[in-house]
Amino acid sequence: MKKLSLLFIVFVSFLHAQNLELVDGDYTxxxxxxxxxxxxxxxxxxxxxxxxxxxxxxxxxxxxxxGILSFEQRLPLVHYNESQSTIPSYTNVIExxxxxxxxxxxxxxxxxxxxxxxNIKNDYQSLLKRIASSVSTINTFKEQLNQERNIKNRFxxxxxxxxxxxxxxxxxxxxxxxxDHFASNxxxxxxxxNGTYQQ
Numbered sequence: 001m002k003k004l005s006l007l008f009i010v011f012v013s014f015l016h017a018q019n020l021e022l023v024d025g026d027y028t029x030x031x032x033x034x035x036x037x038x039x040x041x042x043x044x045x046x047x048x049x050x051x052x053x054x055x056x057x058x059x060x061x062x063x064x065x066x067g068i069l070s071f072e073q074r075l076p077l078v079h080y081n082e083s084q085s086t087i088p089s090y091t092n093v094i095e096x097x098x099x100x101x102x103x104x105x106x107x108x109x110x111x112x113x114x115x116x117x118x119n120i121k122n123d124y125q126s127l128l129k130r131i132a133s134s135v136s137t138i139n140t141f142k143e144q145l146n147q148e149r150n151i152k153n154r155f156x157x158x159x160x161x162x163x164x165x166x167x168x169x170x171x172x173x174x175x176x177x178x179x180d181h182f183a184s185n186x187x188x189x190x191x192x193x194n195g196t197y198q199q
Contacts, residue, residue, distance in 0.1 A: 019179050020105075020124065027124040029105040029179070031186040035193045039067055039098045042193065046094055046101070049192050057092070067096035075181065077113070078174050080130075081167055086122075087111040088178055092185060103189055105182045127175060134168040 020027040035042065043064050050057060050071060061070035074089040091107040108124040138161055145157040 026106050029182040031103045033101040042096045069094045085113040103186050131171045138164045
């Protein structure tokens with residue numbers, strides 16, 4: 001049963017990673033929205049949406065001629081474990097064309113915090129590596145547990161597996177939080193363009 005739950009966690013993690021495509025070394029989420037509107041009508045609509053939600057975003061490009069709106073978004077502090085936390089942020093790019101809007105998320109950055117002090121910045125690939133490392137560690141402990149006969153050692157290995165499972169769960173929660181935010185922004189855009197957006 002535990003093997004199945006671990007496989008499920010890995011599968012869910014893999015699915016979330018599949019929502020993002022590696023483009024020129026940068027993980028990118030893309031949603032193409034087809035709409036029955038012209039560029040000149042879409043742009044002010046999207047810009048107003050950004051202005052209305054200005055507290056959530058920092059606009060860094062507003063180019064009506066090329067049809068590009070770009071803005072930064074920062075999420076609240078999330079925890080890897082008791083002593084390690086991170087602040088995820090990313091760049092949203094909305095490219096507006098006649099009858100089409102392309103929403104992209106890239107430059108995903110984790111501002112890691114260790115023991116209350118801000119440390120280095122990592123990218124999305126670092127999160128995937130943490131998840132893979134955690135899965136590998138759990139598998140190693142499980143192999144050791146299967147071969148171990150000493151009761152005390154078995155108890156300690158079970159504790160290590162439980163602790164690592166908790167870490168893996170938190171990593172997957174961070175991954176899910178991110179991809180849910182990307183999807184939520186994309187859904188808000190779809191609703192905005194269809195006239196069904198609600199604040």
